[in-house]
Amino acid sequence: MTSFHDRSSGALPLRTSRWFAWVDRMPPWPGALHVTGVVVMSSAGYDVRLVPSPQQRDPDVLVLELEITERPGSWPREVTPITVRYDGRPEAGTYEKVVVRLPSGQEIPLPFDETF
Structure with a gap:
């Protein structure tokens, strides 16, 4: 899944891709x-991370x-792909889907797979 967003505030354009979400059901x-x-950022001068939103609207959606x-x-100034990752527990079994919200407010819905 690829998205492109450009904040009008003058911030750098942002491209994202290769979003995946899965639940690992192996014990415990x-x-x-x-x-x-x-x-994908325009330089390596950025840290990127995923954090749970303080505004969770739906208990079935993270x-x-x-x-x-x-x-x-x-x-x-060199195009730099940065891999971002979120690992969460223990609510992993309660969500039906995951949404990634970009700084622009655009949301990328991610259905997820299960591995056993």
């Missing part, structure tokens, strides 16, 4: 929820916020 129960994706933090210092 209830399993672990994993979400991964790739965020909303993860994509947070982007600029690192201090000067970084060369």
Whole structure:
């Protein structure tokens, strides 16, 4: 799944791709929820992470916020893919889908698979 967003605030354009979500049902129960994706930034001068949103609207949907933090210092302008990952527990067995919310507010819905 690929998305492109450009914040009008003057921030850098953001491309994301290769979003996957799955629940690992191997013991110990209830399993672990994993979400991964790739965020393409215009330089390596950023830290990117997924964090649960404080505003969970639906108990069946986990909303993860994509947070982007600029690192201090000067970084060369070079397209940089950054892998982002979320590993959660113990609510892994309670969600029907996962939504990644980009800084622009755009949401990427992710149905997930189960592994045993």
